[in-house]
Amino acid sequence: MGKRDYYDVLGVSRSATDDEIKRAFRQLAKKYHPDVSKEKDAEAKFKEINEAYEVLSDPNKRRNYDQFGHAGNDPNGFGGFSQGFSGGGFEDIFSGGFGGFGDIFENFFGGGKKRRDFSNQPIKGENLAAHVKMTLKEQMLGKKVQLDLNVDKPCEICAGTGAKDPKKDIHTCTTCDGYGYVNIEQRSLFGIMQSQQPCPDCKGRGKVITSKCPKCKGQGHYRGKETVEIELPKSIHEDQQLRIREKGNYGLNNGPRGDIYLEISVKPNKYFKRVNDNLHLDLPVSYLDALLGAEIKVPTFDGDVHLKLPPNTKTNSVFNIPNHGFFKSPTSHRRGDLIVNIIVTIPTKLSAEEKTKLQELKDVSSFKIADNFYEDL
Incomplete structure (x- = not known):
């Protein structure tokens, strides 16, 4: 069964x-991640989603795919030819090397006897998706996190060969004679043409395993737990996706590890709010401090700081505390401000003594509402 269209x-x-492609990938990755999904075919769908995103998120790969389909990024198909033509000039095209006319004519007309050692070709591991939820303070100052992942790890029993005994149980494929591909005849307007396809028996490896490794069942790798430590940068944005290179699934034949696409979300904070690079804080203060003036403590993510309130401070008075907001960028030392909005609070319960003293103050106070305040109402 052929591959589905990546857009589908x-x-x-x-x-x-x-952005639409990235958003679709995030939603599907969350739905079909093998660690959380209850779908029977979640793992297969997750791999398919990763493969589609890896192509469509890369401008060059997407352009090749739009022009040539799945063959556009196949090193043995049109994609190799297209990239060779744009990148290296006539010497690369006619040299018969990877992506040149030599491969093209071999693929379509069956020429050449060159053995392709697919079994030893390094293959990059598949990508993984993960999610991290942070506090607002961790978002501002950065954080080291440990991700517990299920990854495809090279089998240490068979050294990644998939064979019970690598010396005795790996043999040259008799279907393709070890070439890794077979010639297929097709009728066309130009007559009968031959094309090469991966061998159905050895899957393009040129080798077959007669007795499989009992641990990995002939796959050369197995699914296992692994803890990966990642340092998240300071002042990243919510819903930002980070690409952690070569921390995903292990590659085959000493190929590089895949990547981790890490999605960030931030827990709501009861007191603080981020606006661009600034932090905003609604700070309740006593009506007496607001009336008489006082030096008050203001909590920040860097520790308490002191703020001097002038007498007669009103509700919604705003004070800036410089350099206590978010960093301008993960590599910058410059920071935004902490913007403090004063909320003057009045007590709902008073002791008898407090009531007496306030009544005495009221009786002698010179503060009166103007007699003509209500005249125009």
Whole structure:
């Protein structure tokens, strides 16, 4: 069964923007992640989603895919030719090397006897998706996190070969004679043409395993737990997706590890709110401090600071505390401000002594509402 169209896999149109593709990938990755999904085929769907995103999120790969389909990014298909033509000039094209006319004519006309050692070709591991939820303070100052992942790890029993005994149980495939591919004849307007496809028996490896490794069942790898430590940068944005390189699934044949696409979310804070690079705080203060003036403590993510309130401070008076907000960027030392909005609070319960003293103050106070205040109402 052939591969599905990558746009259909992500559920987007061919004119989808990069943001629409990224958003679709995030939603599907959350739904089908093997660690959380209860779908029977979640793992297969998750791999399909990752593969589609890896192509459509890369401008060059997407352009090749739009032009040539799945063959556009296949090193043995049109994609290799297209990249060779744009990148290296005539010497690369006619040299017969990777992506040149030598491969093209071999693929379509069956020429050449060159053995392709697919079994030893390094293959990059698949990407993973993960999610981290942070506090607002951790978002501002950065944080080290540990991710407990289920990853495909090389089998240490068979050294990644998939064979019970690598010396005895790996043999040259008799179907393709070890070439890794077979010639297929097809009729066309130009007559009968031959094309090469991966061998169905050895899956393009050129080798077959007669007795499989009992641990990995011939796969050369197995699913296992692994804890990965990641340092999240300071002042990242919520819903920002970070790409952690080479911390995903292990590659085959000493290929590099895949990447982790890490999505960030931030827990709501009861007191503080981020606005661009500034922090905002609604700070309740006593009506007596507001009336008489006082030096008060203001909590910040860097520790308490002192703020001097002038007498007769009113509700919604705003004070700036410089350099106590978010960093301008993960690598910057410059910071925004902490913007403090004063909320004057009046007690709802008073002791008898407090009531007596306030009544005495009221009787001698010179503060009166103007007699003509109500005249125009």
